[in-house]
Amino acid sequence: MIEVEIKARCGPDVHHKILALGASALRIENHRDIYFNSQVRDFKGTDEALRIRIKEDGAHLTYKGPKLDRLTKTRLELTSKIEGPEVMEKILVELGFVPSGEVRKRRIKYSLGETILAVDEVEGLGLFLEIEISAEEDWAMKRKCILDLKEHLGLGESIRKSYLELLDEARLEIGHPDSPRGQSP
Amino acid sequence: MIEVEIKARCGPDVHHKILALGASALRIENHRDIYFNSQVRDFKGTDEALRIRIKEDGAHLTYKGPKLDRLTKTRLELTSKIEGPEVMEKILVELGFVPSGEVRKRRIKYSLGETILAVDEVEGLGLFLEIEISAEEDWAMKRKCILDLKEHLGLGESIRKSYLELLDEARLEIGHPDSPRGQSP
Numbered sequence: 001m002i003e004v005e006i007k008a009r010c011g012p013d014v015h016h017k018i019l020a021l022g023a024s025a026l027r028i029e030n031h032r033d034i035y036f037n038s039q040v041r042d043f044k045g046t047d048e049a050l051r052i053r054i055k056e057d058g059a060h061l062t063y064k065g066p067k068l069d070r071l072t073k074t075r076l077e078l079t080s081k082i083e084g085p086e087v088m089e090k091i092l093v094e095l096g097f098v099p100s101g102e103v104r105k106r107r108i109k110y111s112l113g114e115t116i117l118a119v120d121e122v123e124g125l126g127l128f129l130e131i132e133i134s135a136e137e138d139w140a141m142k143r144k145c146i147l148d149l150k151e152h153l154g155l156g157e158s159i160r161k162s163y164l165e166l167l168d169e170a171r172l173e174i175g176h177p178d179s180p181r182g183q184s185p
Numbered sequence: 186m187i188e189v190e191i192k193a194r195c196g197p198d199v200h201h202k203i204l205a206l207g208a209s210a211l212r213i214e215n216h217r218d219i220y221f222n223s224q225v226r227d228f229k230g231t232d233e234a235l236r237i238r239i240k241e242d243g244a245h246l247t248y249k250g251p252k253l254d255r256l257t258k259t260r261l262e263l264t265s266k267i268e269g270p271e272v273m274e275k276i277l278v279e280l281g282f283v284p285s286g287e288v289r290k291r292r293i294k295y296s297l298g299e300t301i302l303a304v305d306e307v308e309g310l311g312l313f314l315e316i317e318i319s320a321e322e323d324w325a326m327k328r329k330c331i332l333d334l335k336e337h338l339g340l341g342e343s344i345r346k347s348y349l350e351l352l353d354e355a356r357l358e359i360g361h362p363d364s365p366r367g368q369s370p
Contacts, residue, residue, distance in 0.1 A: 040225045040281070050280065061267075063276040078276045081268035082246075088265045091248045095235065096225070 002068070003077040004142045005132040008155035014119055014129055015108070017153050023112040029055045031105050034089065035164050036097040043100075049162065050097060052085050059085035072143055073160055077134075103163045115146065122163050124170060129155060187253070188262040189327045190317040193340040199304055199314055200293070202338050208297040214240045216290050219274065220349050221282040228285075234347065235282060237270050244270035257328055258345055262319075288348045300331065307348050309355060314340060 019025070036050040037043050043050065047066035052059060058081055065076035082088050089099070103122065110117040118130045131149055133142040150158065159166070204210070221235040222228050228235065232251035237244060243266055250261035267273050274284070288307065295302040303315045316334055318327040335343065344351070 038280070048279075061273070061276065063279050065279065076279075078272050078279065080270075080272040080276060083266035087263050088246070091246065091263045091265060094233075094248050094250065094261075094263065095223070 001077060002135050002139045003064075003075060003132055004135055004139045004146060005073040005130060006146050006150055007073060007128055007130045007159045008150060008157065009159070010119065010127055010129040010155055012127065014127070014153065018110050018112075018117050018119070021112055021152075023110040023117060026109040026111055029107045029109065031055050031103070031107060033103040035100045035102070036092050037100040039096045039098060050092070052082075052088055054085050059083070059088070061088055067160060069143065071147065071158055074139060074143055101164045101167065103167065105163070115149065125163060125166055128159070129153070186262060187320050187324045188249075188260060188317055189320055189324045189331060190258040190315060191331050191335055192258060192313055192315045192344045193335060193342065194344070195304065195312050195314040195340055197312065199312070199338065203295050203297075203302050203304070206297055206337070208295040208302060211294040211296055214292045214294065216240050216288070216292060218288040220285045220287070221277050222285040224281045224283060235277070237267075237273055239270050244268070244273070246273055252345060254328065256332065256343055259324060259328055286349045286352065288352065290348070300334065310348060310351055313344070314338070
């Protein structure tokens with residue numbers, strides 16, 4: 001499954017704008033995302049991601065492949081629901097993967113046809129809107145849909161970096177002692 | 186969790202012997218086990234295993250660490266229940282793991298106190314008994330229990346090889362064109 005996705009910073013008025021489009025509010029989720037890196041190929045370099053997401057309705061293991069274009073975050077995404085995320089974390093560590101950081105956020109999800117709009121309040125970063133459509137095919141056309149929607153909502157520049165990368169940058173800027181990850185004394 | 190485990194070949198009279206000990210029949214399971222190897226460290230050499238097991242009541246991802254002693258198959262075992270084993274297989278392949286073989290068996294499970302006895306009818310190999318106890322600690326003592334039980338049941342030599350290794354050996358002996366795995370034309 002290809003996830004056609006775009007992300008941009010937004011203001012608190014975005015909820016109003018989304019509902020004005022005719023979108024339906026779906027639910028509120030609280031995410032704890034644990035990211036892993038590989039010891040044999042640095043996922044920052046290969047533009048991949050491996051993540052355990054823990055939320056109210058259960059946990060999932062997700063792999064994301066390299067992004068497929070320059071304007072959006074469109075990429076292969078594979079997700080399997082798992083029970084016992086703690087055990088899955090141990091399995092990944094035994095297999096040589098290294099926990100590389102954690103992102104916590106509150107997500108309010110809306111649907112508009114086949115499009116999902118997620119307003120994310122990310123701890124340490126602020127407010128973002130992600131617009132996504134999952135596609136088996138025709139992802140180029142769906143990419144145009146979500147770029148149009150982004151324009152319509154008057155959002156700023158598209159951000160292709162992950163929340164994890166943005167958190168690292170934010171820590172670097174304020175000289176946080178934990179950053180960059182893995183290089184602190 | 187440490188899995189203290191022993192395996193030996195047995196005859197069809199083993200069911201009678203197990204029930205005569207006072208064990209309770211638990212259930213019959215049909216297993217399809219898909220094994221994976223790592224591209225960066227050969228699990229045959231490191232004595233590890235990574236497996237997706239699909240059975241009637243769902244699927245599990247299991248990692249097994251190197252065996253801890255010479256007489257039994259005692260080792261670290263981590264298991265996480267998963268939904269959608271096909272997606273998990275794709276995730277493992279994207280992460281660089283390679284499907285290395287499949288084992289199909291019918292397992293009849295008995296319990297005797299904290300001990301599990303599993304009579305496995307393995308496709309292409311025949312009948313085996315596995316005796317196992319899961320232990321957080323004291324695994325040396327539990328190891329003695331299952332060795333005594335094995336003697337009591339009059340079983341033959343303890344087999345430390347996996348069904349996958351035994352299947353490979355069997356294919357080699359009969360000059361099966363598929364063996365050894367990955368080296369056929």
